[in-house]
Amino acid sequence: MTSRVPALEEIRRAPKVLLHDHLDGGLRPATIAELADAHGYTGLPESEPGALGRWFRDASDSGSLERYLETFTHTVAVMQTPEALYRVARECAEDLAADGVVYAEVRYAPEQHLVQDMTLEAVVEAVNAGFDDGGREHGVQVRSLLTAMRHQARSREIAELAVRYRDHGVAGFDIAGAEAGNPPTRHLDAFEYLQRENAHFTIHAGEAFGLPSIWQAIQWCGADRLGHGVRIIDDIGEDGAKLGRLADYVRDKRIPLEMCPTSNVQTGAARSIAAHPIGLLTRLRFRVTVNTDNRLMSGTSLSEEFAHLVEAFGYGWSDLRWFTLNAMKSAFLHFDERLALIDDVIKPGFTALEEAADRG
Numbered sequence: 001m002t003s004r005v006p007a008l009e010e011i012r013r014a015p016k017v018l019l020h021d022h023l024d025g026g027l028r029p030a031t032i033a034e035l036a037d038a039h040g041y042t043g044l045p046e047s048e049p050g051a052l053g054r055w056f057r058d059a060s061d062s063g064s065l066e067r068y069l070e071t072f073t074h075t076v077a078v079m080q081t082p083e084a085l086y087r088v089a090r091e092c093a094e095d096l097a098a099d100g101v102v103y104a105e106v107r108y109a110p111e112q113h114l115v116q117d118m119t120l121e122a123v124v125e126a127v128n129a130g131f132d133d134g135g136r137e138h139g140v141q142v143r144s145l146l147t148a149m150r151h152q153a154r155s156r157e158i159a160e161l162a163v164r165y166r167d168h169g170v171a172g173f174d175i176a177g178a179e180a181g182n183p184p185t186r187h188l189d190a191f192e193y194l195q196r197e198n199a200h201f202t203i204h205a206g207e208a209f210g211l212p213s214i215w216q217a218i219q220w221c222g223a224d225r226l227g228h229g230v231r232i233i234d235d236i237g238e239d240g241a242k243l244g245r246l247a248d249y250v251r252d253k254r255i256p257l258e259m260c261p262t263s264n265v266q267t268g269a270a271r272s273i274a275a276h277p278i279g280l281l282t283r284l285r286f287r288v289t290v291n292t293d294n295r296l297m298s299g300t301s302l303s304e305e306f307a308h309l310v311e312a313f314g315y316g317w318s319d320l321r322w323f324t325l326n327a328m329k330s331a332f333l334h335f336d337e338r339l340a341l342i343d344d345v346i347k348p349g350f351t352a353l354e355e356a357a358d359r360g
């Protein structure tokens, strides 16, 4: 039986789409502990998996993006060999499938995995193999997005890497890291190159910094989607009555917002889930998508993010279907492939759940 108010266990069965999830933010605590042991990494704050998982969540609850990002030192430290990357990617696919995700774009920064002299290509191939094998075994399609770190200077090189692997598991490009002081225009060269190559990219913008960052990402860099984009709210009147020119542009052009509610509460970009701009942006029919950001640091899953929104805003099955269709339409996948997933997987899956809810 399915209920009218979607319950967590039912949401898990819905065919979902995830566009914003970091590979190095989604490891299983037990895997971190085992890899640390195997590779002689002694820097972990806790050794027992349960305590380690709690440590990541608590340490990420600081209200500051910079402090949130410090926790990645530990996950990146244990992802420095092809075997470790393969395992982490394969388990990621397994965990997403267990949560009912049918299509995912998972991102990571290849330049952070070169400590033991792997080449950038070896990094990409190890992750791709993990996604392929895990995806095939558990029934989920996982593509990667290659991230360049915004405080570093390798974005052009990483953009070229993304183009080289565009037909081999890599769906696009992204920049991430501390936003304040590192505007997207620092990487204009990479974005202009990607545009010339007809390639897709998203930019973390409007998370820890406001409208200028979003404006640059769209109007200077040409981003297809916005990572977070929560601060677009600064260009919208209190009750949504009046949109500024940038907010109008984002809505008119249907620019997808990759929203990550729990992560935003942890980094201080929103006060609570109930106070998260996703409520207003959804009412105003921006192209909102729901995402996890970092399942480990936020102790979450896509189903749990949906369940939080159901609780805070009273969303029903039709809203969850709408978020999912928004995400699938916004994926960096060819149009015919998006359509096939919508027609063959997403719509029938949601219809079955909705019909069961009507009968129940």
Ligand SMILES: O=c1[nH]cnc2c1ncn2[C@@H]1O[C@H](CO)[C@@H](O)[C@H]1O
Residues within 6 Å of the ligand: 022, 023, 024, 025, 065, 069, 072, 076, 107, 108, 109, 112, 147, 176, 177, 178, 204, 207, 263, 293, 294
């Ligand atoms: O919400 C976020 N905002 C900005 N950067 C992030 C966020 N989550 C993770 N990373 C950064 O992206 C890198 C590659 O995956 C991570 O190592 C982390 O530093």
Ligand SMILES: [Zn+2]
Residues within 6 Å of the ligand: 020, 022, 176, 204, 227, 293
């Ligand atoms: Zn992110």
